[in-house]
Amino acid sequence: MIDWMERDKQQRKPVLKVPSSLRVEVGEDGHMTLPPEVLDYYGLDASGEIQIDLTSNSLRLRRSVTRLARVYIEPTDRCNLRCRTCIRNNWTEPLGRMSDATFARIIAGLRAFPLPLTVFFGGFGEPLSHPHIIDMVTQAKRLGASVELISNGTMLTEKMSRRLMDAGLDVLWVSLDGATPESYEDVRLTEALPQIEENLARFHALRLNSGAKTELAIAFVAMRSNVGDLPALLKLGSRLGVTRYSVSGVLPHTSEMCDEVLYRRSLMEGGSGISMWAPQLSLPRMVFNEDTREALYQALRSGRNMSFGGANLSEGKNRCPFIEKGATAISWAGHVTPCLPLLHEHVSYLEGRERISHRHIVGNVNNTDLHSIWLSPEYVAFRRRVQGFEYSPCTFCGGCNLSEDNKEDCSGNVFPTCGGCLWAQGVIQCP
Numbered sequence: 001m002i003d004w005m006e007r008d009k010q011q012r013k014p015v016l017k018v019p020s021s022l023r024v025e026v027g028e029d030g031h032m033t034l035p036p037e038v039l040d041y042y043g044l045d046a047s048g049e050i051q052i053d054l055t056s057n058s059l060r061l062r063r064s065v066t067r068l069a070r071v072y073i074e075p076t077d078r079c080n081l082r083c084r085t086c087i088r089n090n091w092t093e094p095l096g097r098m099s100d101a102t103f104a105r106i107i108a109g110l111r112a113f114p115l116p117l118t119v120f121f122g123g124f125g126e127p128l129s130h131p132h133i134i135d136m137v138t139q140a141k142r143l144g145a146s147v148e149l150i151s152n153g154t155m156l157t158e159k160m161s162r163r164l165m166d167a168g169l170d171v172l173w174v175s176l177d178g179a180t181p182e183s184y185e186d187v188r189l190t191e192a193l194p195q196i197e198e199n200l201a202r203f204h205a206l207r208l209n210s211g212a213k214t215e216l217a218i219a220f221v222a223m224r225s226n227v228g229d230l231p232a233l234l235k236l237g238s239r240l241g242v243t244r245y246s247v248s249g250v251l252p253h254t255s256e257m258c259d260e261v262l263y264r265r266s267l268m269e270g271g272s273g274i275s276m277w278a279p280q281l282s283l284p285r286m287v288f289n290e291d292t293r294e295a296l297y298q299a300l301r302s303g304r305n306m307s308f309g310g311a312n313l314s315e316g317k318n319r320c321p322f323i324e325k326g327a328t329a330i331s332w333a334g335h336v337t338p339c340l341p342l343l344h345e346h347v348s349y350l351e352g353r354e355r356i357s358h359r360h361i362v363g364n365v366n367n368t369d370l371h372s373i374w375l376s377p378e379y380v381a382f383r384r385r386v387q388g389f390e391y392s393p394c395t396f397c398g399g400c401n402l403s404e405d406n407k408e409d410c411s412g413n414v415f416p417t418c419g420g421c422l423w424a425q426g427v428i429q430c431p
Helices: 004-011 036-041 100-110 133-142 158-166 181-188 193-210 227-239 255-260 293-300 370-374 377-388
Strands: 052-054 059-061 070-073 118-121 146-151 171-175 215-222 244-249 280-283 305-308 327-330 335-337 346-350 353-357
Touching: 070 100, 100 133, 100 370, 118 133, 133 146, 133 158, 158 193, 171 193, 171 244, 181 193, 193 215, 215 227, 227 244, 255 346, 280 293, 335 370
Parallel strands: 070 118, 070 327, 118 146, 146 171, 171 215, 215 244, 280 305
Antiparallel strands: 052 059, 327 335, 346 353
């Protein structure tokens, strides 16, 4: 019998450590030679091509679209909660959980890809409700991958915590949308926050006592009704040894949730508007306090193309975070899609208008191996098209009937169009 752990130790490459900066020589012909480990890490080779962004002071090389670096796996789309923010409030998708055979096909497919690789268990359900989630984490770790998982924390018992650590989970993300019982219940419609805090405190203690390396992280969806809880959430995280935080805007799936968004004006302000000819405003780094608060607030609302301490605030727009991370997503049924927003058909609201996002399936691991799906000409061409992002500015143009779904746009792009995607504008974020 083959010991897959030993086989992977012997055959798979070690995780690469890439420096944050390096010096390279430029030849007389203008060619630059990058170290082999850098080429391997970003998937750069002689047969591929990359996109280079030109700025006033630098060249930015973006990851090759042929390099798979992150895989979102949805163990199930079932959940034990029914939150106000949930996609299920306006959803007709079937519910189910991933079979052992489908997961085996995923693992077999991932062996064809080089490290480093991150496997993220999450999607539109509660991963800990899957009966074989520990085995899934264990098998992903045997690949040599970094493994992350997101949970609502309600099922994080002592036994589950110990098993996740023993399986080698690298990062446990916990979704917390409130720091007080009242605000948490307002979003999650359950009085579960005290129990979740107890679960997380126990998890933190078990980490310290066992020496486990599992990081604890918090994902927070900011809304008008709960954004005031963010400072208290950061303090809670400090007590629990949290090392990462991810804050996202809310994607309203019902008309009632439209009043909760915090980003409506921000799509046009702070350097993220559509005009490339707007005046430039370069601010230095400075302290945020009562002396600077009002002035900086007004500057952010001025509609200028802004930079802060040399960092351009508009760089987060028109960038698909899934393409930039070299990611793909796989549903519980084995469907492969380019990103989490295209994993399931769903309804959301953009500027108060109903918008249907139709799912986009590029293959299914049950009948085609993942490596072939990832490198299929159609899928590679789609990733290149999204990286270029020449879509209509549906998120802030005022809207027309073409912005009511992702089938086509007024720039001549056909399904799936991404101009109305708030992930690509840095408004909605996934860990």
